[in-house]
Amino acid sequence: MVKDPIDKLLDDATTGKSLFKNREVLHFTYMPDVVLHRDEEQKKVTQSLIPLLKRARPSNLLIYGKPGTGKTLVVKKVLNKIQERVKDGSFPIQLLYANAKEETTLYGLLVKFGRQLGLTTQKELPTTGLSISEVFNRLMDAIEKNNLNTVFVVDEIDYLAELVSKTGKDVFYSLTRANERLKKGSLTLIGISNDLTFKERLDPRVLSSLSEEEIVFTNYTVNQIKEILVERIKEAFIPNVLDPAALNLCAAMSGQEHGDARRAIDLLRVAGEIAEREQSESIKEDHIRRASLKMEEDKETTALNSYPLHEKLLILAVMKANGNTTGEIYQSYKNLCKTTRQKELTQRRITQMLSEIEMTGLISGKIIHQGMHGRTKKFALTLNPETVKKAFREDLALEDLL
DNA sequence: ATTCCACAGGAAACAGTGGTCC
């Protein structure tokens, strides 16, 4: 008797045992009991925040380190512990956390802090319409009213430099000097940054008060990543599912280049999911390799799909005129606009878009000088054209182009 | 030595959206 393939799959899924014990552990944001290999940094962060326990305002703090080096984890951990200690006392500490990368504007960032300060309703703090200084004033009022000692944690503060450059430079400056105007309560700023060069882009006045104290997180070594993985594996998987060779590979793939523990952990989770789907008894090297490929491809597909229509058309134009100059790509783009009946944008805007897409790494550009024939930039697609086609196929507006 | 191409990329202005405030 032939079994229906659907039934077969469903049978496997229900009877097959899971490799996972607790998936949550395999997210970098999961808070482990002990943050491994960050003793020195934890000590430094704690020391610089100790004044909070003594009812004083600590120095503003700037923390550097590559992605996946545990910066956010350590800061959150230390602050949680401090909060734990003071929670019964008469000295309230309020922690506020926001990620500058997730907010597109300075306004949004301030609102996010405001919400955590208890300005929860639209009436108290609308998401648009007010001037930035008004939002700032409302935050300050809330701090004074409740006599709070606040710690503002701004993750990926390098993105803030961009946001601030548009409007409200002075407001960010005021934020770093807020204590001078607060009659009651206090404000401590902790900035976390992946980018060690971002200092140059920040207003020097802001920088000087922000970096009263600096802590640098070094990269993890491959061995340290391995130990971190081992700890998490114990909790995340049922015993003995991970092939030791797979573990080594996983640590090596993420560790050698950047010392990125986040990537290593993600890789392990994806590999586990692949292995589980295949009803494999254990996770092998091959699963890790395929997980890495899958993550790479997923990243590309998501990036491609998240572009607006004209950027998509432009990527197609680059694809059609592969390795060609801006002028030729612009021509190609205009043709695509004609067939899709879209209003074409100016060449200036297109050059700008090309630069933006180049930044993400989906296309690569190279300036060339052709003497009498001027200066231009040649662009080429860095990824497989098939990936692009596959990703764009879902877009109805592009249907007849593919 | 000079000219001149085919753009790169900065600056500023503008239109449109979605909101507040009085």
Next chain:
DNA sequence: GGACCACTGTTTCCTGTGGAAT
């Protein structure tokens, strides 16, 4: 209901440039 705000995506205008051709 009009003045104002932040913000995005765009246009307009502009200056700058390395080297083949003259």
